[in-house]
Amino acid sequence: MKDTYRNIVELMDPPPYHWVGDGFRVHNFFPALPAIGLDGMSPFFLMDYGARHYFPPSSKPRGVGVHPHRGIETVTISYQGRVAHHDSSGNSGVIGEGDVQWMTAGGGVLHKEYHEEEFNRKGGHFQMVQLWVNLPAKYKMTPAKYQAIENGKMGKYLSDDGKSSADIIAGEFKGVKGPAFTFSPVNLFNFRMLKEAEEILSFPETYNAGILVPEGGIIVNDSAEVSENQFVYFGHRGKDIKVKAQSNCIILVMSGAPLNEPIAPHGPFVMNTKEEIQQAYEDYYNGKFGYLED
Ligand code: MN
Numbered sequence: 001m002k003d004t005y006r007n008i009v010e011l012m013d014p015p016p017y018h019w020v021g022d023g024f025r026v027h028n029f030f031p032a033l034p035a036i037g038l039d040g041m042s043p044f045f046l047m048d049y050g051a052r053h054y055f056p057p058s059s060k061p062r063g064v065g066v067h068p069h070r071g072i073e074t075v076t077i078s079y080q081g082r083v084a085h086h087d088s089s090g091n092s093g094v095i096g097e098g099d100v101q102w103m104t105a106g107g108g109v110l111h112k113e114y115h116e117e118e119f120n121r122k123g124g125h126f127q128m129v130q131l132w133v134n135l136p137a138k139y140k141m142t143p144a145k146y147q148a149i150e151n152g153k154m155g156k157y158l159s160d161d162g163k164s165s166a167d168i169i170a171g172e173f174k175g176v177k178g179p180a181f182t183f184s185p186v187n188l189f190n191f192r193m194l195k196e197a198e199e200i201l202s203f204p205e206t207y208n209a210g211i212l213v214p215e216g217g218i219i220v221n222d223s224a225e226v227s228e229n230q231f232v233y234f235g236h237r238g239k240d241i242k243v244k245a246q247s248n249c250i251i252l253v254m255s256g257a258p259l260n261e262p263i264a265p266h267g268p269f270v271m272n273t274k275e276e277i278q279q280a281y282e283d284y285y286n287g288k289f290g291y292l293e294d
Pocket of ligand 1: 067069074111113
């Protein structure tokens, strides 16, 4: 029955894009959009969506240079194109279509993010998502770490009718578990659905939830049409979300238990108090985040 589905708070168009460095042309759905704000998708704090964009061949590296993070995890999901990452803990990796990198900044790390060299040289279509997952207060200063989650390592869900499949990155869907280690309950799934495929997603009512549509279009709860590049933001009434594919599509499903802690964000740092932000800048300027060559 229709009225048993989880309520929709807002169907969001991508806000105007901005550039992160010269490689990432992104639409910030949150925290910028007021309906979500700082904690409406907690533990997710930020979602930058790089809608499909063609980059011509280039001999100059494109991306964003060395910068710090503290208090969060950065999760980068590639839909098209390849991204290279290096950080001051000595971790590095390249992700391509269908891969994810999950970097825990914790107490502090420096990293840089670029289009992978060969992709940059040849040019091509680029489409990605970067999420910042906020860390609970007690894990803000956890040591930095890096999880390379190649597509083959993800949990693989296939519907009985074979019309939809999902890569389970974190959390669990119908008994299929994702490989990502998380510091609080997080579900992160990439579904590929054929036209007319249907799925019911079910999360605890207390969890925040949203769906981004990187490709194609869906109908949610038999009522809302969600088009390519839109985000549907759910409320907390009802558990089940019904998704029907209007065309062959890819959707990113995210849900998690809200942290319910104070949030003090500033630039690349997300802490609980202003004093902790000041400390982060002090530690950064005193070289406590390590070293990474530009
Ligand atoms: Mn970063």
